[in-house]
Amino acid sequence: MCGIVGLFLKKPELRPQLGAHLQTMLVGMTDRGPDSAGIAVYHRPVEANQCKLTTFHANPDYPWRKLGGQLAEALNAEVDVEIKANHAVITVGAAEGSARAWITRSHPEVRIMGYGQLMEVYKDMGLPADVARRYSLEGMEGSHAIGHTRMATESAVTTEHSHPFTAAPDMCLVHNGSLSNHNNLRKWLRRRGLEFETDNDSEVAARYFAYRLGEGATLAEALEAGLRDLDGFYTFTMGTRDGFAVLRDGIACKPAVLAETDDWVAMASEFRSLANLPGVEKANIWEPEPAVVYTWSLQEAA
Amino acid sequence: MNTIDLSKTPVRELNQRLHDLTPDTNERLWRITNLKGEHALAVGLTVPIEVEIDGHVGYYCAGMNKEAKVVITGHCGVGVAENIMSGEVRVKGNASQAAAASGHGGLVVIEGDASARCGISMKGVDIVVGGSVGHMSAFMGQSGSLVVCGDAGQSLGDSIYEARLYVQGSVESLGSDCIEKEMTPHHLAKLERLLSRAGIEADPRRFRRYGSARRLYSFHVDQAEQY
Structure with a gap:
């Protein structure tokens, strides 16, 4: 089991509070992932x-x-x-x-x-609250950030196996679920010259999307291609230089909830992580539809 | 009115207080605040009380409900009103997957959208959704009614038995052995009553009805000994 969170600020005035809000969201997913945690923060260009x-x-x-x-x-x-x-x-x-x-x-x-x-990535073993404290997440400003809390079921509790996974400049991915065709996809990507650092299925997804983006696909096009080529269960949240995306597989077994106000967009595995965001009482809250690509970009928000 | 503030009272204590009520209790009105998306709120109620849950909740809210009327003013996580036996559960926002799953009776109203697997394995519950439902809704529905004022996702009513499905909008696809059926005056009257009980305004004549074609192997007399 894992917990994933993402926060994208539309209103520049909120940027000084990015880290503080992400920390609350990450700690909210402790029950889903007490073994290790990771964050990617977009700030300080x-x-x-x-x-x-x-x-x-x-x-x-x-x-x-x-x-x-x-x-x-x-x-x-x-x-x-x-x-x-x-x-x-x-x-x-x-x-x-x-x-x-x-x-x-x-x-x-x-x-x-x-x-x-732009992107800085910190991942470490331990409770989300401890990891957040170790890297002073609370004080970090920025435009958007994603996070992951891991409960290891298939491979060891190590920093290497923690999310987010990075596969291109300023691009990272967090994943809740498991891919069933990651071995074939890894071979397919290796034949195209990509190198891998772990045996992890989520790394394959990150490199797959990086490969598509490298081919010239937009973020939405890369995710659409993933719906065809990735087999298995997934809720992904992806961060890029100017954007944030959410994608779930067609079966939608892995949970996700989205909330949006005029000031921000947030995603989490469970609403608990969104409960303390400012103005969440009046936010539009919904479960993202299966096999539908959701993206937000800083240009659109500006 | 008893108000329980979940920033002060743990969920277990809340549920225990509700479970300790007897059918003749005078404490009939309850309000729950400061939810913070907690799971399993107001589950397993057995007496005719009214509970207003003020805000957004986590998983399995109002599960196994009997007799009570539970209103959730916000969004619901997975499995709201799962296995409801009787009474009423109303969601004013949207609901996540498996709303009213396996419900045996009572009424579940979702004023917004429900997600995938709404009413999966329903066994007698009546469900009225003001918006749309996701894929595999009413899968293996055995009895009861599902009313959808918006659209239905893929494979509506797959492997359905005797449940009745009414959809006003489009149906992305029907599941195995689920077919469109004639809307008779009898069904129109039933649908009108369901909408009125749910307090949702819609013209029953704009709905289409779906149900079981009864052609799956489980309906065939040769298989009777297998059960």
Whole structure:
């Protein structure tokens, strides 16, 4: 079982409270996922010629600053390192591809959780409240964020198996459910040159959508294609640079509820996570229909 | 009127207080506030009281209801009024999946939309939905009525037995062994009464009726010994 949540703010005035609201939503899903939790927050955009990476190493004393120094030297670029528990947010004055390639090659012990120009990804073991506190989620501002709480049933409780999964710059996915054709789909994607980090079915979904987006599909088109190609049970929430999407399989066994006001759109596995959002009493609340693509984008909201 | 504030009273205590009531109780009006989407509110009631649940609830609200009248002013999670025996459960917002699942009797009114599997395995309950229902609604419906003022999703009434289905809008597809049937004056009168009991305004003549073709193997006399 898992819990997923997503919050998309239409009203810029609410942005300073993004983290505080997401924290309440995440903690609301503790009963559905007490083993580990993960969040992706869209905020603090870097300059156009910069990228930022969220990286992880299990050792809380990992020498991130030393890695940052080596990276700066290797790419001849400015590097800024911000350490948060066993994660680090590394801002690099270089293209995201070369920064990632250098870390993967020179420090294979480090895991890159997320990359792009906006998105930061934190995932860790423990109760959602503890994970939120460890990474100071409450104080984070931003436009949108998604989160996941995991109750492990099929694979180990590790940071690697926690969601969100990232497969493209500023793109991430959380999943409640299980895919039945993930082995075939992984093979199909590998033949097209994609690489995988885990044996997890949700990673396959994330890479599948990234592949479709890479082909030039819009977010809605990529999700429509997923309805044809993904077999199994799923409620997905996906974050991209300027948007937020929700998709459920045609059978709709995995729960989901959406709520919308003039100020925000929120999704959660159960209403409990939405109960404390401002103005939720008067929100439009409904269960998203099976096999229907729901998307919201910052351009539309503006 | 007894008001229970769930920010102060745990759900177990609320349900226990409602279960401890006797049929001749004088405490007939209850109001529940500060719900925060809690699950299993006001389940297993057995006496003729009225309970207003003020806001949005989680799963299985008012399940197994007998005699009581429960009104939920907001949205309901999965399985509202599941296995209702008698009495009335009314939802003023939308409802999630499996509303009134397996209900044996009583009346369930959903003023907004219901999702998939509304009235699945219904066994005598009357359900009136002001909006639309999702896929597989009234699956294996054995008895009772499902009235849908909006549209019905895929496979309406799949493997249905004797339940009666009335839909005003479109039906995306009928399930196995479910067919459209003639709306006789008898059925029109039944439908009119259901709408009036539900307090939902609609013209019964605009509805179409669906039910079992009775052609599945379970209806065939050769299979009788299998049951």
